[in-house]
Amino acid sequence: MTQINSNYQKLQAGYLFPEIGRRVRAFQQENPQADMIRLGIGDVVLPLAPAIVSAMKSAVDEMGTLEGFHGYGPEQGYDFLIQAIIENDYISRGIELKNTEVFVSDGSKCDSGNIQEIFDIQNKIAVTDPVYPVYVDTNVMAGRTGSYLKSGHYQGITYLAANQHNRFCPEPPQEKLDIVYLCSPNNPTGATMTREALKKWVDYAKQNECIILFDAAYEAFISDPDLPHSIYEIEGAKEVAIEFRSFSKTAGFTGIRCAYTVVPEALKGKNSSGEPTSINALWSRRHSTKFNGVSYPVQKAALACYSLEGKKQISQNIQYYMDNAKTIRDGLTEIGIEVFGGDNAPYIWLKTPQETKSWNFFDQLLQQTHIVGTPGSGFGPSGEGYFRLSAFGLKEKVHEAIERIQQKLKI
Numbered sequence: 193m194t195q196i197n198s199n200y201q202k203l204q205a206g207y208l209f210p211e212i213g214r215r216v217r218a219f220q221q222e223n224p225q226a227d228m229i230r231l232g233i234g235d236v237v238l239p240l241a242p243a244i245v246s247a248m249k250s251a252v253d254e255m256g257t258l259e260g261f262h263g264y265g266p267e268q269g270y271d272f273l274i275q276a277i278i279e280n281d282y283i284s285r286g287i288e289l290k291n292t293e294v295f296v297s298d299g300s301k302c303d304s305g306n307i308q309e310i311f312d313i314q315n316k317i318a319v320t321d322p323v324y325p326v327y328v329d330t331n332v333m334a335g336r337t338g339s340y341l342k343s344g345h346y347q348g349i350t351y352l353a354a355n356q357h358n359r360f361c362p363e364p365p366q367e368k369l370d371i372v373y374l375c376s377p378n379n380p381t382g383a384t385m386t387r388e389a390l391k392k393w394v395d396y397a398k399q400n401e402c403i404i405l406f407d408a409a410y411e412a413f414i415s416d417p418d419l420p421h422s423i424y425e426i427e428g429a430k431e432v433a434i435e436f437r438s439f440s441k442t443a444g445f446t447g448i449r450c451a452y453t454v455v456p457e458a459l460k461g462k463n464s465s466g467e468p469t470s471i472n473a474l475w476s477r478r479h480s481t482k483f484n485g486v487s488y489p490v491q492k493a494a495l496a497c498y499s500l501e502g503k504k505q506i507s508q509n510i511q512y513y514m515d516n517a518k519t520i521r522d523g524l525t526e527i528g529i530e531v532f533g534g535d536n537a538p539y540i541w542l543k544t545p546q547e548t549k550s551w552n553f554f555d556q557l558l559q560q561t562h563i564v565g566t567p568g569s570g571f572g573p574s575g576e577g578y579f580r581l582s583a584f585g586l587k588e589k590v591h592e593a594i595e596r597i598q599q600k601l602k603i
């Protein structure tokens with residue numbers, strides 16, 4: 193029989209969301225009348241902005257004509273989109289990029305998961321704890337870790353605890369790392385790194401010749417003008433960082449699929465002879481070998497996010513979610529629940545009352561209020577005692593959820 197990739201045997205087979213699903217189904221079977229409100233999964237709910245719909249429709253119409261038909265496009269993305277990305281997301285913040293430094297893709301989940309394969313298996317990697325599980329699991333699959341330990345960690349990965357003491361933004365450790373995953377604004381904690389905190393990491397990476405994989409999927413939710421949107425706002429970051437961005441949460445593209453990754457030409461690793469080697473060239477090679485580009489209508493839809501109308505409509509949607517976040521934050525604070533995040537990120541990270549275990553709080557919230565959230569411990573051991581609520585819901589539902597929590601949750 194064919195041997196499987198035994199690294200897959202180490203995976204904690206998608207425990208979190210299947211387990212939530214199992215508990216919710218069991219509850220619904222016993223309580224078929226219960227009106228459930230789901231603030232668990234991080235998916236958007238508002239429809240696409242009209243500017244995006246109309247751009248996508250006309251691109252599809254174009255494709256139905258001889259002159260407007262598009263077959264395979266450039267694997268890295270069409271120049272029209274790359275140019276718009278650079279102008280709107282980078283030049284506007286004082287960052288210059290070349291077209292060849294931006295790679296358009298079908299998602300940041302895929303990019304942040306795939307990126308590790310261009311790096312050697314021996315590299316020492318670090319993640320924050322709690323963590324977006326993709327960073328960890330893709331390294332497990334690649335064989336960069338040992339087995340799963342009782343502590344809730346994988347052997348061979350450095351976990352940087354994010355907790356109240358460090359405001360959920362861990363500082364660089366003493367030890368020397370080769371690759372660090374950072375996510376800001378953070379999923380799941382909703383914490384956003386300040387310029388100073390990010391600078392410490394960039395300086396660390398320079399001193400230790402380490403590469404930072406910076407996930408900025410939620411940058412559009414930042415409203416505080418002092419917070420950095422891109423790691424390249426920090427001097428010297430182009431020599432040490434790769435940045436992931438996505439249209440998923442920014443513009444409701446979770447079902448349409450479009451994202452991009454920035455790999456600066458100044459970023460170097462070393463090859464087996466110890467010579468400095470371009471990471472950009474490696475990623476370009478991987479991308480064009482294993483990926484065949486995002487569809488033309490989708491790239492046109494992404495382009496529409498940068499039109500005047502598009503920008504306005506998208507920011508209204510973001511404001512809608514951030515109003516929800518405020519409703520949740522204020523509502524919980526009123527009844528004495530300690531909350532974090534939710535000010536520059538669409539996630540509220542709450543401390544469970546009386547240090548209830550995350551899964552117990554999940555059950556309690558489900559039974560007493562019929563609301564589904566996400567247990568913090570599902571994102572890593574340091575998430576124990578915390579709970580994530582998402583602001584991605586309809587306003588009326590979010591208000592109702594908070595009323596129910598205020599009236600029915602026994603704390």
Ligand SMILES: *Cc1c(COP(=O)(O)O)cnc(C)c1O
Binds near residue numbers: 234
């Ligand atoms: C939602 C999310 C993404 C975006 O993933 P896509 O594949 O682009 O939809 C990336 N990183 C984090 C942490 C996320 O929560």
